[in-house]
Amino acid sequence: MTLTLHYRGEYMALDFQQVRQQVMQMGENALVRAQYLREKRRKARQILDAYAAELVSLQTKVDTAISANPNLRCAVPTSEKLDHRASCPTIPDAVTVLAADGSQINPDRHASVDFCLVNVGGIQMRCDAPDAPTTTVQSQLLYDNQMYTSSGHITERMVALMRDLRERELLAYLTKKIDPPVITLTDGPLELWVGRHGAAQAREYEKKFKRYLDALRQLHSAGASTAGYIDKPRGDLLVRLLEIATLPQNEIDKAGREYRPYLGVTDANIFSALLAPGERSAIFGIQSRNASKYTAELALHFFYLNVSQNEKHPYPVRVEIPAWVVDNSQMLNDLHAVLIDQTQMLGSRPFPYLLHRSHEVAVVTHDEKRQVENMIALELRHRGVEVGQVSQKQAVKNASQQTGRYQR
Amino acid sequence: MTSIEIGRLLRAGTTGFVVGCRVSQLDAPTFGGLVRVPLGHTKDDYQIYGLIHNIHIDDDGIVRQLVTADHVDESVIADNRLNRNVPIEISVLTIGYRHNGIIKHLLPPRPPLSLDVIYQCNPDELCQFTSAGRFGYFRHILRFEDAPKGELLAAHLGQAYQAHNQRANKDWVNQATQELITLLRDDYSTLMSVLGALGDALYV
Numbered sequence: 001m002t003l004t005l006h007y008r009g010e011y012m013a014l015d016f017q018q019v020r021q022q023v024m025q026m027g028e029n030a031l032v033r034a035q036y037l038r039e040k041r042r043k044a045r046q047i048l049d050a051y052a053a054e055l056v057s058l059q060t061k062v063d064t065a066i067s068a069n070p071n072l073r074c075a076v077p078t079s080e081k082l083d084h085r086a087s088c089p090t091i092p093d094a095v096t097v098l099a100a101d102g103s104q105i106n107p108d109r110h111a112s113v114d115f116c117l118v119n120v121g122g123i124q125m126r127c128d129a130p131d132a133p134t135t136t137v138q139s140q141l142l143y144d145n146q147m148y149t150s151s152g153h154i155t156e157r158m159v160a161l162m163r164d165l166r167e168r169e170l171l172a173y174l175t176k177k178i179d180p181p182v183i184t185l186t187d188g189p190l191e192l193w194v195g196r197h198g199a200a201q202a203r204e205y206e207k208k209f210k211r212y213l214d215a216l217r218q219l220h221s222a223g224a225s226t227a228g229y230i231d232k233p234r235g236d237l238l239v240r241l242l243e244i245a246t247l248p249q250n251e252i253d254k255a256g257r258e259y260r261p262y263l264g265v266t267d268a269n270i271f272s273a274l275l276a277p278g279e280r281s282a283i284f285g286i287q288s289r290n291a292s293k294y295t296a297e298l299a300l301h302f303f304y305l306n307v308s309q310n311e312k313h314p315y316p317v318r319v320e321i322p323a324w325v326v327d328n329s330q331m332l333n334d335l336h337a338v339l340i341d342q343t344q345m346l347g348s349r350p351f352p353y354l355l356h357r358s359h360e361v362a363v364v365t366h367d368e369k370r371q372v373e374n375m376i377a378l379e380l381r382h383r384g385v386e387v388g389q390v391s392q393k394q395a396v397k398n399a400s401q402q403t404g405r406y407q408r
Numbered sequence: 409m410t411s412i413e414i415g416r417l418l419r420a421g422t423t424g425f426v427v428g429c430r431v432s433q434l435d436a437p438t439f440g441g442l443v444r445v446p447l448g449h450t451k452d453d454y455q456i457y458g459l460i461h462n463i464h465i466d467d468d469g470i471v472r473q474l475v476t477a478d479h480v481d482e483s484v485i486a487d488n489r490l491n492r493n494v495p496i497e498i499s500v501l502t503i504g505y506r507h508n509g510i511i512k513h514l515l516p517p518r519p520p521l522s523l524d525v526i527y528q529c530n531p532d533e534l535c536q537f538t539s540a541g542r543f544g545y546f547r548h549i550l551r552f553e554d555a556p557k558g559e560l561l562a563a564h565l566g567q568a569y570q571a572h573n574q575r576a577n578k579d580w581v582n583q584a585t586q587e588l589i590t591l592l593r594d595d596y597s598t599l600m601s602v603l604g605a606l607g608d609a610l611y612v
Binding site for chain 1: 475
């Protein structure tokens with residue numbers, strides 16, 4: 001039997017009775033789960049304290065674990081103790097902060113025209129100047145042959161990769177025109193998401209990845225620092241390192257595989273209890289098969305930063321930086337101070353102001369997508385080219401969303 | 409004397425219209441100021457006149473968030489005023505129009521259209537409009553319920569008084585006040601409120 005649910009005359013696709021049962025089950029388990037995780041976090045923190053200064057032995061153990069498991073993913077200690085805390089330095093007098101973000105219109109086989117679009121936006125602000133920041137937008141329409149790669153029709157993942165690449169290239173391009181010191185920021189990790197590819201896709205990926213590394217090198221040559229800002233991080237690279245620390249030497253091959261005693265504990269859980277407002281954690285390297293492609297000055301590192309201004313409500317975020325920033329204490333301190341300054345600009349919602357603005361500058365709305373689609377269709381018709389039609393499925397969906405006289 | 413452009417039309421009806429403007433244009437429009445809209449789509453000399461009765465600055469989520477910060481940077485303020493799409497809306501009460509050189513204090517045959525340019529009237533234009541006819545435009549103001557009539561009249565008469573005074577037409581304000589007293593003779597409370605506001609605007 002099918003029940004049709006209505007609420008104030010509108011269809012309800014969700015069966016709230018079914019969901020409610022499951023929500024109640026979830027609630028029954030929540031307390032036990034919270035207690036379980038609290039205990040795990042407490043133990044993980046004890047391990048951190050115990051191994052905080054054991055940097056060399058930990059490094060050796062990670063090296064051994066990598067030889068047993070080349071796909072191992074974990075944090076790698078650097079020269080700072082694991083529980084190191086650095087308070088917020090003074091904000092530099094004259095520094096330009098540059099942020100970039102990207103947005104895209106994905107290929108849509110149900111649309112009337114075959115196209116996609118990559119839109120990237122940048123915004124730059126000088127810390128010591130009262131002037132309004134300047135914004136830059138670059139929009140690239142992809143059509144015809146650009147909609148195909150050697151492996152076939154372009155995928156959403158490839159468009160996302162192009163967006164990430166163009167964000168980094170925009171930063172490199174804009175940085176050339178600015179006197180140092182310059183700090184460049186992007187939302188999300190520095191490490192490009194790889195995923196699994198077929199051989200042909202992998203070749204496309206490699207080409208774009210090479211350009212991505214080139215853009216990073218250009219930033220380095222220009223004397224700019226760069227960072228990827230990860231809000232509400234769920235990563236557990238440090239927790240994985242702590243697990244390796246407690247693993248007996250004769251079981252090291254289990255590292256990162258079946259031995260995951262602190263699964264569910266995140267790095268942010270640990271740093272919430274460790275870092276005071278404005279403080280950053282120790283800097284860690286990243287061990288992963290993908291991260292190993294970032295070598296020398298590009299080698300990926302990260303630290304956690306408590307961007308909250310409230311002692312009782314810590315809010316750690318992860319910041320990914322390349323080795324050239326780690327090796328330059330001035331760059332590192334400036335980045336730390338600027339990030340705290342930027343996050344404080346939005347008051348009770350600590351998030352870098354310029355990152356939010358770069359999102360606003362770059363974002364492509366649904367309405368804009370529709371307008372671009374219409375613009376292309378008009379141009380084609382104007383030139384006497386036959387325009388395809390929206391798929392029947394999409395047309396019916398559109399029709400059901402329209403308010404008509406028959407709708408109750 | 410040239411007129412200052414203060415924005416473009418967002419929406420309109422016969423009795424009033426709303427203008428959108430940039431922050432950099434916000435110095436020109438004032439409460440009670442006379443504005444005009446030359447209708448771009450007609451070849452005739454056809455302009456609509458109105459009085460600014462409200463200047464509205466809208467907020468959005470980010471502005472609400474920024475005010476919670478301990479300190480707001482100058483550059484952040486400039487960014488929000490110049491780069492972000494901060495909606496500044498100026499509401500105008502229609503009080504007359506000009507067609508082929510003749511000013512009438514009647515509602516216009518047609519409202520202006522979207523994106524028509526709105527200008528602040530200069531003192532010559534202000535004197536020209538307010539001297540035409542016998543203060544017929546007062547009835548649009550006195551009928552208007554969405555703004556404090558006394559304050560609106562006082563602001564308008566204050567500006568018109570200065571413009572006429574500069575042109576040695578010192579009698580204009582007395583005639584205007586006399587006309588208001590006549591129009592409001594049966595509405596004592598509004599009359600007192602209008603005269604009180606006029607007193608503040610003209611004689612302080």
